Structures are given as structure tokens and as C-alpha cells.
Amino acid sequence: MYKYYELRELEGRAPKLFGIPTGTRLDELFYRVEREGERYVKKPLGGIPHLAVMNITGVPDTGKSLLAEQFAITQAGNGYRVLYVTVESPAHFLYTAIKDRSEAMGIDFSKVESNVVVIDASESDELRENPKALMETMNYAIREKKVTNTIIDSITGLYEHKEMMARQIVRQFFNFMKKNRQTGIFVSQKRSAQASESAEAAGGLAVAHIVDGTIVLDKKLIESRWDVNLYGLPLGSVLRTIRIDGCRIAPHDSRVWVFEITEIGTIELIAPLSEYIRRGGKGVEAGR
Amino acid sequence: MGFEVIAKPKGGNIDRMAEKVFYESINLLGGLKKLIEYRNLTWLPSLAEAAYVIVLKNEAMKTYGEIARELGITEQTARSIATADEEEVKRYLEGELEDRPREHIAGGIAKLAYRKLKEEGKFETEEVEIKHDELEVLDVDWAVHVLARIKGLDFPANRDALLERLKGLIIKGRNIEEILEKINYPVKTPAQLLHEIKTHLNFF
Numbered sequence: 363m364y365k366y367y368e369l370r371e372l373e374g375r376a377p378k379l380f381g382i383p384t385g386t387r388l389d390e391l392f393y394r395v396e397r398e399g400e401r402y403v404k405k406p407l408g409g410i411p412h413l414a415v416m417n418i419t420g421v422p423d424t425g426k427s428l429l430a431e432q433f434a435i436t437q438a439g440n441g442y443r444v445l446y447v448t449v450e451s452p453a454h455f456l457y458t459a460i461k462d463r464s465e466a467m468g469i470d471f472s473k474v475e476s477n478v479v480v481i482d483a484s485e486s487d488e489l490r491e492n493p494k495a496l497m498e499t500m501n502y503a504i505r506e507k508k509v510t511n512t513i514i515d516s517i518t519g520l521y522e523h524k525e526m527m528a529r530q531i532v533r534q535f536f537n538f539m540k541k542n543r544q545t546g547i548f549v550s551q552k553r554s555a556q557a558s559e560s561a562e563a564a565g566g567l568a569v570a571h572i573v574d575g576t577i578v579l580d581k582k583l584i585e586s587r588w589d590v591n592l593y594g595l596p597l598g599s600v601l602r603t604i605r606i607d608g609c610r611i612a613p614h615d616s617r618v619w620v621f622e623i624t625e626i627g628t629i630e631l632i633a634p635l636s637e638y639i640r641r642g643g644k645g646v647e648a649g650r
Numbered sequence: 651m652g653f654e655v656i657a658k659p660k661g662g663n664i665d666r667m668a669e670k671v672f673y674e675s676i677n678l679l680g681g682l683k684k685l686i687e688y689r690n691l692t693w694l695p696s697l698a699e700a701a702y703v704i705v706l707k708n709e710a711m712k713t714y715g716e717i718a719r720e721l722g723i724t725e726q727t728a729r730s731i732a733t734a735d736e737e738e739v740k741r742y743l744e745g746e747l748e749d750r751p752r753e754h755i756a757g758g759i760a761k762l763a764y765r766k767l768k769e770e771g772k773f774e775t776e777e778v779e780i781k782h783d784e785l786e787v788l789d790v791d792w793a794v795h796v797l798a799r800i801k802g803l804d805f806p807a808n809r810d811a812l813l814e815r816l817k818g819l820i821i822k823g824r825n826i827e828e829i830l831e832k833i834n835y836p837v838k839t840p841a842q843l844l845h846e847i848k849t850h851l852n853f854f
Contacts, residue, residue: 453653453655453657456653457652457653460653471652472652475652475653476652478653478654479653479654479655479656480653480654480655480656481655481656481657482655482656482657485657486657486658486659488658488659488662489658489659491710492659492662492664492709492710493662493709493710493711494661494662494664494667494709494710495659495661495662495663495664495710496659496662497662498659498660498661498662499656499658499659499660499661499662501660501661502656502660502661503656503660507654521711524713524716526713527711527712527713530711531711534711
């Protein structure tokens with residue numbers, strides 16, 4: 363029953379490294395290194411790595427679901443099938459959000475809606491609390507609809523009230539994604555007690571250690587004169603940041619970037635935080 | 651709405667999975683006829699309970715507390731079943747051990763059955779059955795059907811609550827309504843319900 367491989371046997375099975383676009387500048391932050399003559403050069407992947415399962419984490423109202431939805435819209439708009447497992451928000455709310463954003467992004471919504479399959483676990487106890495039932499249902503959708511990208515928003519919602527089971531549950535879903543060759547996004551909620559720079563920020567007890575990589579979203583309230591001077595933002599505004607906190611599949615930019623959530627609800631990366639501070643916060647709307 | 655929305659599970663039915671483990675447990679023990687020969691039919695309710703524990707723990711990722719509440723057993727019983735050393739139980743059943751081990755026997759058998767189904771890939775696809783004529787003659791899968799029907803019912807339970815869930819069920823040729831007339835109330839746990847039914851079946 364047990365299997366082992368010699369390394370060279372795996373050559374034919376190793377996935378090709380290329381990017382699956384998210385529709386944000388995050389796509390430029392993953393890269394591969396190629397040799398050109400005598401030197402090595404970085405080439406952007408143009409998306410999150412193909413077949414990677416990425417964890418998007420952050421405290422409430424940092425844009426996790428917006429980023430996941432933007433990824434879904436971009437992929438569906440490009441003609442790829444997307445499975446969206448909604449655990450928090452009922453399907454009809456998701457429909458409205460994706461419809462409005464597709465139109466704002468200039469992407470043909472008829473194409474998006476025909477390429478997105480939704481599993482609504484938000485209103486089904488059985489789907490939310492029985493991982494086996496949810497995986498069988500996802501398996502059906504992936505097989506029948508020829509899905510290549512899967513989003514679970516949120517994975518945390520599958521182990522509410524029983525975080526001691528988090529590792530087992532996340533591991534099961536991670537293995538499921540690998541077995542079914544999905545490029546995936548798990549949205550997970552960071553508990554407010556965990557500092558945003560800490561390892562726990564990357565999804566609490568379990569997720570970060572299991573998934574292929576983590577993207578941490580954060581926000582900072584501008585609440586002192588020091589903040590005003592440093593970030594060049596007015597008091598009471600919010601500075602939003604995003605950071606790739608590790609990815610085992612592809613090299614990546616590891617700096618903290620500043621981003622904004624536009625009026626149409628899209629994620630726009632502005633600049634690395636250090637550069638942003640150097641130029642005095644230019645390019646960010648007051649009040650955000 | 652334009653999206654295709656799937657709102658109901660397409661598989662992963664706990665009752666169905668528990669039935670598979672239950673049936674495979676009986677197969678492992680040599681089938682029902684062997685159980686009768688050795689007068690071991692009293693194991694069946696325990697096996698049904700153990701089958702549920704193993705499925706809830708390994709497939710539905712439930713905590714011991716959740717399993718205990720769902721099946722009306724103690725957390726310690728759920729833990730004993732789920733952590734039973736199945737190899738030790740196997741040696742005991744094969745006569746290699748003189749003394750009965752401290753392990754939960756039904757738990758060990760259900761774990762062996764579960765492992766076998768998983769390893770052979772039958773758990774996901776194939777139906778697991780014991781011989782139909784044996785089932786028909788003996789009606790011994792009643793414990794699984796009773797547990798499936800009372801899932802989620804609050805205990806202690808009175809006659810009306812049990813009747814509402816179990817009406818129409820026939821156990822060993824007896825209507826459940828007839829059986830429920832004769833048992834003691836309130837029934838404190840699902841385990842007590844199985845015990846009461848079994849006891850009263852013997853009087854008929």
C-alpha cells in the first residue's frame with residue numbers, strides 16, 4: 363500500500379510553473395527565475411502559481427473576500443470555470459457582489475455567471491459541518507462542470523467552535539484540492555488577538571502551515587500625529603496593506619505593499635510601503 | 651439568478667457511511683450466521699454505535715463532545731471507540747490472546763472495517779452489503795435504522811417524540827408502535843433506547 367518514488371520518476375508529473383491571474387497587481391509579485399546567458403533574471407508569473415492553494419487572511423474588513431471575488435471574476439471572465447464555496451455569505455448576496463463588480467471592472471457578466479458554480483454552505487448545516495458531504499459536493503461540481511479554480515470563503519467557517527480540529531479539516535481540504543488539480547484560494551479569518559506580523563497572522567492555528575502560501579491583508583487606522591506625518595494620510599483614515607507571507611511553489615516579493623479598495627470594490631496595489639512612505643503617501647485618496 | 655447554485659450535499663451521507671461500516675464489521679466477523687452460532691447477536695447495537703462514532707470522527711471530523719451529544723453516549727465512550735487498538739482487537743478475535751483486552755471491542759472491529767473499506771476504495775464508491783437473505787431472516791440491521799431516524803432528537807425522549815421519528819419501522823416483524831408501548835420512559839439516551847428495544851424484542 364505504501365509508495366515511494368525516485369526523484370527522476372517525478373519529472374513527468376511535476377506541474378509547469380505559470381501564473382493564474384487574480385486581476386490585481388499581486389500577479390506581478392510572484393515570479394520565476396530564468397537563466398539568460400550568464401545571468402539569472404526574474405520573470406513575473408502573471409498570477410498566483412498554477413495549482414497552488416493560497417490562503418488569504420486578515421482581520422475583518424481588510425478585503426479578503428473582495429480579493430477572492432476579484433480572482434473569481436477575472437478567471438470566469440477569461441473563460442475558466444470557477445467553483446465558489448460560500449460559507450459566510452448566502453449565494454444571492456454573492457451574486458449581487460460579483461455582478462456589480464464585474465460590470466465595474468468592464469468584464470462581461472454573462473460570461474462570468476456562466477462560468478461560476480456556487481456551493482452555498484452558508485445555509486446548509488450539513489455542508490458546513492460535515493466536511494465529507496462538502497467534499498463530495500465539491501467533487502461533483504468539479505467533475506461535472508470541469509472546474510479548474512476553487513475558492514472557499516471561508517475555510518475558518520468550517521471549523522467554528524472547534525479549532526482543535528482545524529489542522530485535520532484544513533489538511534483534508536488541501537489534499538482534496540491537490541487530488542482534483544485545483545488552483546485554489548482559502549479565505550481565513552485572523553483573530554484580532556494575533557499581531558499582524560506574527561506567524562499566527564497567517565491564518566490562526568492551522569492554515570498557514572498546510573497551504574502552499576499565504577497572503578496577509580491588514581489595515582491601520584491613522585490615529586496620531588506621528589501616523590499622519592509618517593504615512594501622509596489624514597487622521598481617522600485607514601491605511602491598507604498586503605503582503606505575501608511565504609509561498610512554497612514560486613519565489614515572490616516579500617515586502618509589505620500598500621493597497622486601496624476602490625469605490626467599485628476592487629483591490630488596487632499602489633506601492634511597497636517603504637516607497638509609499640518615502641513619497642509621502644502620494645496616490646492614496648484621503649479618507650481611505 | 652444566473653449562477654448555478656448547489657445548496658444540498660451530493661454525498662457524504664453519515665447514515666449511509668455508518669451503514670457501510672456496520673455491514674463490513676459484520677462481514678469481518680464472518681457474517682451474521684457466525685454471530686448467531688456464537689450467540690453474539692448482542693454485539694450488534696454496540697457495533698452500530700461504534701460504526702457511527704468512527705464515521706463521525708474520521709469523515710465528519712466531529713469532536714468527541716459533538717459525537718457524544720449526537721449519539722447520546724459519554725465523551726469517554728466516544729473516545730474509547732475511536733482510539734481502540736484495532737490490531738489488539740483483531741488478535742483477540744483470532745484467538746491469539748487469552749484474556750480479553752482492555753480495548754473497546756466493537757470500536758476495534760468498526761475501525762478494522764473502516765480501514766478495510768478505505769484501503770479497498772469501497773468506501774467512496776461501492777455498496778457494502780451483507781447477504782440479503784440473512785438480513786431478511788434476522789432483521790438485525792434495525793439498530794442502524796433506529797439510530798439514523800433519531801439523529802438530532804433531544805434526549806431524554808418521551809414516547810411521542812420517539813414515535814414521531816420511528817413510526818412505520820418494523821423490527822423483527824414487530825411494529826415499532828407496539829414495541830414503544832412496552833418500554834420504560836423517559837428514555838435517557840439513544841443507547842438506552844437500543845437496549846430497551848432489544849430487551850423487549852426478546853419477550854415477544
